[in-house]
Amino acid sequence: MKNLPMFYRVAFIALLLLLQIFALVMIIWRFSNFFIYFYIFSFLLSIIALLYIMNLKTDPAYKIAWVIAILLFPIFGGLFYLMFGRTKLSKRKRRKMQIVNDKMIQLLVQKEETIQKLTSEDLRAANLARYIEKYSFCPVCQNTHSEYFPIGEKMYERLLIELETAEKFIFLEYFIIGEGLLWDSVLAILEKKVKQGVDVRVLYDDVGSLFKLPFGYEKELEAKGIKCRVFNRLIPVLSIHMNNRDHRKIAVIDGKTAFTGGINLSDEYINAFDRFGHWKDTAILIQGEAVLNFTVMFLSLWGYETETNEDYTQYKSYTEGATAITSDGYVQPFGDSPLDDEPLGETVYLNLIAQAEHYIFINTPYLILNNSMLSALSSAAKRSIDVRIVTPYRGDRWFVHSMTRSNYRLLIESGVKIYEYSPGFIHAKSIVVDDRHAVVGTINMDYRSLYLHFECGVYVYNTQSVIDIKEDYVTTLELCQNITLDDCYRVKWYRRLGRTILRIFAPLM
Numbered sequence: 155m156k157n158l159p160m161f162y163r164v165a166f167i168a169l170l171l172l173l174q175i176f177a178l179v180m181i182i183w184r185f186s187n188f189f190i191y192f193y194i195f196s197f198l199l200s201i202i203a204l205l206y207i208m209n210l211k212t213d214p215a216y217k218i219a220w221v222i223a224i225l226l227f228p229i230f231g232g233l234f235y236l237m238f239g240r241t242k243l244s245k246r247k248r249r250k251m252q253i254v255n256d257k258m259i260q261l262l263v264q265k266e267e268t269i270q271k272l273t274s275e276d277l278r279a280a281n282l283a284r285y286i287e288k289y290s291f292c293p294v295c296q297n298t299h300s301e302y303f304p305i306g307e308k309m310y311e312r313l314l315i316e317l318e319t320a321e322k323f324i325f326l327e328y329f330i331i332g333e334g335l336l337w338d339s340v341l342a343i344l345e346k347k348v349k350q351g352v353d354v355r356v357l358y359d360d361v362g363s364l365f366k367l368p369f370g371y372e373k374e375l376e377a378k379g380i381k382c383r384v385f386n387r388l389i390p391v392l393s394i395h396m397n398n399r400d401h402r403k404i405a406v407i408d409g410k411t412a413f414t415g416g417i418n419l420s421d422e423y424i425n426a427f428d429r430f431g432h433w434k435d436t437a438i439l440i441q442g443e444a445v446l447n448f449t450v451m452f453l454s455l456w457g458y459e460t461e462t463n464e465d466y467t468q469y470k471s472y473t474e475g476a477t478a479i480t481s482d483g484y485v486q487p488f489g490d491s492p493l494d495d496e497p498l499g500e501t502v503y504l505n506l507i508a509q510a511e512h513y514i515f516i517n518t519p520y521l522i523l524n525n526s527m528l529s530a531l532s533s534a535a536k537r538s539i540d541v542r543i544v545t546p547y548r549g550d551r552w553f554v555h556s557m558t559r560s561n562y563r564l565l566i567e568s569g570v571k572i573y574e575y576s577p578g579f580i581h582a583k584s585i586v587v588d589d590r591h592a593v594v595g596t597i598n599m600d601y602r603s604l605y606l607h608f609e610c611g612v613y614v615y616n617t618q619s620v621i622d623i624k625e626d627y628v629t630t631l632e633l634c635q636n637i638t639l640d641d642c643y644r645v646k647w648y649r650r651l652g653r654t655i656l657r658i659f660a661p662l663m
Contacts, residue, residue: 200224200232207235215524216601219658250461251493254454255291261450261466264293271296272484272615278509279484279591279615282502286488286613289496292451294486297479298442300612300619302594304626306417306424309437310336316411316439317343322472323353325406325452329399329596331358332366332420334427340419348379355381357456359400360388366420383459398492401607403437403596404452409472411441412448412487414610415594416519416581423581430548431578434630436517438594438612438619440487442479446470447487451610454489483617490597490609499597500604502613503585504530510587513540515627517582521545521558522600522660528564535569544627544634546581547574554600557660560653563642573634580630583611584623592620601660 204224207217224231264287272294273280283294303309317324317340324347331337344354356375358367375382385400405413415437422429440448449469457464490499507514507530514534521543523531535541543565549555562572583599586592595611597603614620 196232197228198232200228203232203235214526215660216605219660222658250458251491253463254458257457257466258291258450258454261470262291262293262447265295268294268296268484276590276615282505282509283484283486283613283615285505286486286498286502289494289498290488290490292447292486292488294484294613294615295442295444295447296481296484298440298444298481298485299479300481300483300485300614300617301439301441302619302622302626303415303437303439304622304629306433306435306437309413309415309417309435309439310424312439313405313413314339314343316405316407316413317347319411320347320352320407321350322408323355323406324408325355325357325404325449325456326419327357327400327402327404327452327455328419329359329362329401329403330366330418330420331356331363332418334421336421336424336426337419344380345378353381354379355383355452355456357383357385357400357452357459359385361386361399362401362418364388383456385455385459397602397606399602399607400455401596401603402451402455402489402610404448404610406445406448406452409445409449409469411439412445413437413439414448414487414596414612416583416596429579430546430550433578434575434580434582436582436584436594436623436626438614440485440612442481442485443473444485444487444612446473448610449473451487451489455608481617483620484615485617486613486615488611488613490611492606492608497604499609499611500527502593502611503527503597503599506585506587506591506593507531507534509591510534510539512588514542515586515624516541516543516599517580517584517627517630518543518599519546519550519579519581519583520554520598520600520603521561522554522657523561524601524604527599528561531565531570532568535565540571541569542571542573542627542631544573544575544580544630546579547576547635548578550579553656556649556653557656559645560650560657562637563639566637566639566642572637573631574637575630576633576635584627586620586623586627589620589624590616592623594623 204221207220220235224235269280269283272283287293303312324344348354372382372384386398403414403416403418416435417423417437421427422433423435425433450466453464453466488498504526531541545558546555549558566572583597584592584594592614593611595609597609597611603609
């Protein structure tokens with residue numbers, strides 16, 4: 155009975171969307187009385203759309219998917235692209251984003267001595283750090299401690315401990331929040347901290363939490379004194395901007411401690427119940443100077459959503475004690491926005507793959523690769539780099555899992571080793587390279603993460619956490635099944651055909 159309000163909301167939204175589709179079909183049917191004029195108009199619109207698409211600065215796979223769709227349906231293709239395919243920001247949204255960017259640039263300043271020291275140690279790592287800073291405004295830092303969590307349960311235990319220490323503020327930003335053991339225990343601490351005068355803010359994605367929280371849940375939190383906003387609220391209107399979701403997972407406590415990774419605030423992430431078998435997920439904690447990056451990332455999206463003009467400079471003082479923290483490397487938390495035309499997450503992955511000398515170990519729940527990523531991984535394997543990728547044995551969505559498996563054969567033929575996590579579902583998003591570089595965060599290897607969602611991650615260089623990530627990966631491989639070419643060839647022809655078709659249209663899903 156508890157889930158009935160959620161069901162009614164989803165059913166209501168689905169009904170309104172179906173009514174809009176029906177209305178569109180009826181309009182087109184009515185225009186059939188003037189078919190020749192409608193056909194000429196639609197055909198010309200499709201040609202204009204094709205020319206526009208071919209000149210876009212975007213992923214070629216996205217272009218190809220739309221080109222095929224328009225060629226298959228020349229009468230309606232251009233109209234559908236006009237309605238759902240354009241991603242250009244309105245002037246109002248551009249102004250909002252510019253305000254956010256200006257504030258981030260003002261507060262997050264790269265320390266020249268840090269980047270110069272990194273340059274002297276590893277020029278390629280320094281160049282990657284410069285790129286990340288240029289397009290995310292997030293500097294690379296020292297005076298920062300990083301700690302890796304190989305499983306959700308460990309991160310959950312530590313999160314509760316850190317939340318209890320909060321004295322000034324708690325910022326939580328999650329794609330999914332779901333009622334249950336995990337969230338109830340977190341919420342109990344948040345309520346207590348609010349009564350102690352701590353500034354507690356929660357930002358969650360409406361689509362991510364659609365089946366997890368009742369409609370209007372933010373009002374319940376506000377009544378408890380917790381500031382809460384719902385990101386990009388789902389409205390029953392056909393719109394491409396509903397694709398831009400907040401997929402980030404960020405917890406910041408007092409500007410001194412921050413968490414990110416694949417773990418949402420819902421019970422399946424700590425195996426409190428069995429959803430797809432054992433749920434393997436990872437996270438990383440940072441303490442010290444680099445926490446400011448996450449603080450400002452949260453405030454930027456909070457300001458974008460609330461349209462408030464908050465002074466961020468007050469939060470910089472909370473990291474002043476960070477110089478006392480001894481770090482064994484470099485740490486660079488960063489965010490990736492779908493609104494700036496820069497595929498930062500993808501470029502970070504491609505850079506790490508390109509500079510590998512010995513090995514590349516990747517965890518990803520969704521292996522839905524465009525040609526650039528496929529070529530990079532294949533080329534690395536062909537030059538004798540040990541490239542290994544772990545994906546789930548049990549998928550959370552059949553069509554996504556099918557698209558993941560559709561890439562196996564091409565990769566294996568190039569020498570990439572593919573493994574499936576036999577106990578169930580692996581939701582971790584990480585890459586570790588040559589015992590020196592690693593990224594842990596929220597960025598999947600699929601089109602939605604790389605191009606449509608707000609994402610975040612932590613790039614770590616020469617830290618102990620890099621070694622911990624590698625050791626966890628090697629341990630995880632013992633629980634995995636190695637996928638061979640014979641396994642790929644044993645797949646029924648009709649399944650292979652279906653997966654091929656799904657791959658073509660993956661960017662539109």
